[in-house]
Structures are given as structure tokens and as C-alpha cells.
Amino acid sequence: YKTLEAVASLYASTKNPKLNEMMDKAIVVIGKSQREDGYIYTKAMIEQRKTGSNNQFQDRLSFESYNIGHLMTAGCIHYRATGKTTLLNIAKKATDYLYNFYKSASPTLARNAICPSHYMGVVEMYRTTNDPRYLELANHLIAIKGKIDDGTDDNQDRIPFLKQTKAMGHAVRANYLYAGVADLYAETGKDSLLNTLNLMWDDVNQHKMYITGGCGSLYDGTSPDGTSYNPADVQKIHQAFGRDFQLPNFTAHNETCANIGNVLWNWRMLQITGDAKYADVMELALHNSVLSGISLDGKNFLYTNPLAQSNDLPFKQRWSKDRVPYIGLSNCCPPNVVRTIAEVSDYAYSVSDKGLWFNLYGGNNLTTKLADGSKISLSEETNYPWDGNIKISVK
């Protein structure tokens, strides 16, 4: 879905008909794989065909919601780029399935949502379709996180979200959650959501984020670490935020997806508040810990983005320190960095009642409408970030 989203974004700027054909073919196949009730997650469905069981959302560590969430986003982007509803309709059917599933699911089942891309996806579906059930679903998904008895810090559900004061656990899960909550706040204006987001942002930015915008300092660790005497309190975490200022250089995890999550979160905070500090973090992460996830020729990828690397570490970390064409154990990062780069122009400018906002600098041509409907066209010439000279020509 992330690759499809990248192709749709590329099509939006190039209008290359070959890309359109590629997408059409893929969407037909995707549509055929969807169950009648809307459920769609091939990894589980292949297993279901083998075993005859129709179980879903049983495995707390499965990526069903993550997968379906990316289908939603891809469906919306594809619709926006092509005007076609083929993928959007598949996404609608899947979102309807989730809506019905979560209506009756226990909190235990409902929590089975790691790397929750679907919070963002469901809100995007609401924005695209105006179906109020989708906003209801997004509200419910966040609310239900607070009702879990044996949650984990790794999954940000040991403490109900609105009672959290520190960023903890798996950094992709955390940043995707924060981005999804920011989307929910943008549509609902519930102050309590923004209050917690502000606490998380301050904690991440003052104590836990690398100078590169990278998030998640620890490969493996515990939460809490060093403070509780009760072993039962101490949980394992992985690929996660560490303690404040616990930011090792060589063993920094900084998963490409976590750093992209940081961009997605800050982009939403920027849209909510108009505060430039969020654009600064977006730019920081994009240049320093997202671009690092892909080679210059676009063919090789990193899962982790440490600040230093060495052939002489006294242990072999589980992710390659060198960029590789395919990351067999978890191929989430490569399509994520591809779609992010394909969409980077979307983040460059914002428009509001006050005018045009420059979020990211870089050579580009812009043609758009201001809030009052008047057209504006400009070109930006610069060698940024290699030097700070920016030449803007309004046409």
C-alpha cells in the first residue's frame, strides 16, 4: 500500500499514464483478495485458508491494523491523484469492517494494533468521504486504549493515553499514535488530546530525540529502567525511546519508520498550530534521519539510522549497518521512505488566511491558490541546505 501510495503521489506530479496503468492492475488484484465482509490482510487470510479458521485480530503483535491503515491512506491519495474510487472503495469496505469489528470487540482484541497507521488512516477516510462513522471509529480507537488491563509501555497502553506524561516504548508505535491523535484533535478540537500531545512533544524534543530528528534510541531495553524495585513493574521494550538523554551513538536504533512517524506527527502539529517549531523538526528529520534511510540511487535501504557505525562493535546488531536492497525480516521502512520522498513537495508550503507559509526550503516551482481564491505562482531557487541563500521569484 505504501508503494502504491508512492506511485499515486508520483503520478500526481508527473501524470505519467504508465503509472496509472500500473496502479489499475495492482488495484484489481487487491480487490480480488478482499473478503466479502471487507477484511483484507493477506498474511492472515492465507493462514485462514490453510486452517479453515476465520480468526482475526487475535495476535497482539500482528500488523493487521497497520496494514489496513495504510490501505486507507493509499486509497485517499490514489483518489486525490487520479479521481478514481477503485482503491478508495476497497478502503471504504475495509474501514466499514473495522467500524463493525470495533463496535463489538473487547478492549483486549481492540488493542491488537501495533504501529497504528490506522488512526491516521481512519481520520483521512473521514476527511475524504465525510462519513461520520469514521470519526466515531477514530474516537473509539483512542478511547479503547485506556481500557486495557495488561497493557505495555512498549505499546503505549499500560497507562491510558490521556494520563501519559512521558513518551515511552516502541518509537514507531509512539510516533504513529501521536500523529493519529493529532489528526483526531484536528477534527474534534478536544483539548485533552492536545494537552497530552504537547507533553509528549516536549518530552521527545527536550529529552529523547537525536540531533538528527531520529527517534528510538534503544534496540532492546526495559520500561521503567532503574526506578522500580518490583520486577513485575519492569517490562521489556524494543526499538524504543530510552530514558531521558539516553542517546547512544553507535547503537542508536532510530528506525526509518520512527523518524518518518516524527515527520508525520510534526506535520500535523504544524497544521493544528501554525507554530514554526514543528516545521523545524520536520525539516530536521527529513534531511538527517529519513533521507539517510535510502541510498542516493534509491536502490538500498537502512532500517536503523545510528549516529555512528563501526565494523569493530563487539556484537552483531540485528539490523544491517549498511544499506541493503531488501530488508527480509521487516520490509516496512523501504516503501515508507519512498512514499515520504514522493510526497515531500506536499510538505513544502501551507496556505492559511494569513497567506502562504514556507515550511521547507528547496528549489521548486509553486502554482496554487491563496485562501481568498487568488492565484499565486512563484519559483524558488536555492542550493539549500548547502547554503542559506534562497531566491524567491513571484510571477
Place this chain on the structure above:
Amino acid sequence: YKTLEAVASLYASTKNPKLNEMMDKAIVVIGKSQREDGYIYTKAMIEQRKTGSNNQFQDRLSFESYNIGHLMTAGCIHYRATGKTTLLNIAKKATDYLYNFYKSASPTLARNAICPSHYMGVVEMYRTTNDPRYLELANHLIAIKGKIDDGTDDNQDRIPFLKQTKAMGHAVRANYLYAGVADLYAETGKDSLLNTLNLMWDDVNQHKMYITGGCGSLYDGTSPDGTSYNPADVQKIHQAFGRDFQLPNFTAHNETCANIGNVLWNWRMLQITGDAKYADVMELALHNSVLSGISLDGKNFLYTNPLAQSNDLPFKQRWSKDRVPYIGLSNCCPPNVVRTIAEVSDYAYSVSDKGLWFNLYGGNNLTTKLADGSKISLSEETNYPWDGNIKISVK
């Protein structure tokens, strides 16, 4: 038992009759608390009286073996210092109980031995009584560690001891295990034991020990850390050795008992090999990470011995950074450092066929016999460690 051992050691050098009386009174009380079958561990026995259940060694994290192990050592030291067998007989009865228990116990029950002081204790009982069953028991205790299905790195029993190549897990448990195995090697000469001890020693000394001789860099952590992709492989560890060179200053755990364990282990390696490198580590730890565990006036104690401390850490660690009169959560360290200081003169010299060996420098008077039976008397005058001038006068 450790306090009693300290008093016995103090009595050995002072012959103060008040100390003898104190011990006699305490030993009578201890004897009264022992069960008919030899079992003695008041914490569990009080519970047993309340519940009517006779369960023991059910809780993997209980300190029964640790406790009984220290009874054995105290019994031997008390006998050596006073010639009385009152405490030794209680220790014999308890060792006999352990001998019978372990004969029939499953590996699962038998593993319930954290901070295994009893490996050293049982071998010391063998040396003191010449009862061959005790050597058999010590052999069995080490062998049974390799037969556990769901062991942990924290407890040094996930990998059978003889297959271990790196020091892992809880540093008190590790160093006490290594010291006990060194005792077993000293009595059996089994090369495989010494081979593994050498691997552990090289790993600890080259990669994991602080410059102070302190052991156990992590409050909480995982083992392995950062290398396995399978979450089930990754176990929690605590108060434990970290990865190679993972030696934080402010959050170093370095429990006083772990550093004492390092002294006990190196003392045994020194006796086995006569290699001065072991005396060097003993001295390093005694001066820098054992003495640090007690205040100059002897009234306040540290559980952890970090390399730096601050009032401004962004989290409150579970152990006080300042010395306190009583460590409520786990009062193992204070009596351990007291008995170690009371016995430090025992470590100062060794005698072998080749003559007299100086292990630790410090002002003292020595009167002893050499291996050939000839008497030797000398005095050592020095300001060591403040300067390196040592004046030896043989009388």
C-alpha cells in the same frame, strides 16, 4: 549469618570474650529455629507456620539457598575462630538437608538458587568436615544448572555453565557462581570448570568490569540486547552485566555484593593459579568498589557504587545515591561489606612451597609458618595506597 561471620572474624583477631558471648547467645536462638529435618530459613518458616504448608524451594526468586549458604560459611568461620562446633553443627544439619533435598529434586526446583552463596558454602563445609557427600553435593549443584529448560541469562542458567562463553545477567549471581565453581575446581581439578572460568574472567576483565573493579553496569536491561530479532529470545535482566563496554558512569549499578563477589572469585582464582593478576583485581575492587559501600565511620552503607552521582538526574533510581544506615528493600550489602572488611587480613598473604606471597599491601604484623614448618615473623610499615613505599622488617 554474615554479621555473625564478621563477629567471628573479629574475635579471631581480638579474642574479645564479649564477642564470644554475643555469638553463643545468637547461635542458641538460631539452633532453636531450625526444623527437625535441618531446613532453616526463617522468612519461609514464619510463612509455613501461618499457612500450615511445608513448601520450600518453590519460589525461583527466593533466597533460601543464599541464606543457608551463608550459614555454612559462618559455621566454618566460627568453628575456625572459636573451636566450637555449635554453629557448625547447625550448618551440618542444614547441609545434610540440602544434600537429601537435591538428591531427589527436579532441575526446576533445584534451580531455585539466586545469588548462590551455597556453592562456596558447601565446598567450605567439605573442607571443614571432610564429608565426601558435600563435595558430591557441590558437583551436583553445578551439574544440575545445565539441565534447566527455561533458564534465564539473569540467573546464568539459560545456557549450561560449561557452554557459556560470556558473562551475563545479574552480577551478584554471576560472581558468586564463578567463585563457587572456582572452589569446586580447587577440590576436583576438573579442567572444564577452569576453562569456563577463564572465559568468564577474560570477558569480565576485558569488557565488563569498571575501572573500580565494580561489576554489573545495568540497573535493568535485556539479554541479549540488540542482536536477536525473536522477541522470545530477549529476556529481562537486572542489576546485571551489560554488553561489552556498556559502562555508564552515573547509572552504574555495581552492587556492593557484586564487587565483593568479584573479590571472592579472584581470591579463589589466585589460590588455584598463583597468578598475580587475580590479586591485582582483588586489591582494585577492595579499595575502590567495596570500601565505597561503607562510610568511614562504619555506620552508613551504599547498595550501588556508581562512578559518578548527581542530584540532577532526570529520574529517581531505586537505590539511594547516598549512604544510609539501613537498606530496607534488600539488606544484603551492609553485613557483606562488614564481614569482608573484618576478614581483609586473611587475604593479605599466601604461603606456598615457594615461600610467602604478598597479595595486598598495608601496615600489619605477620606471624605464621611457612610450608616447611619454619616460623616467620615480620612487620610491614607503609602509607599505601597513598604512596608506594613499603618497609618490610623480618624479625
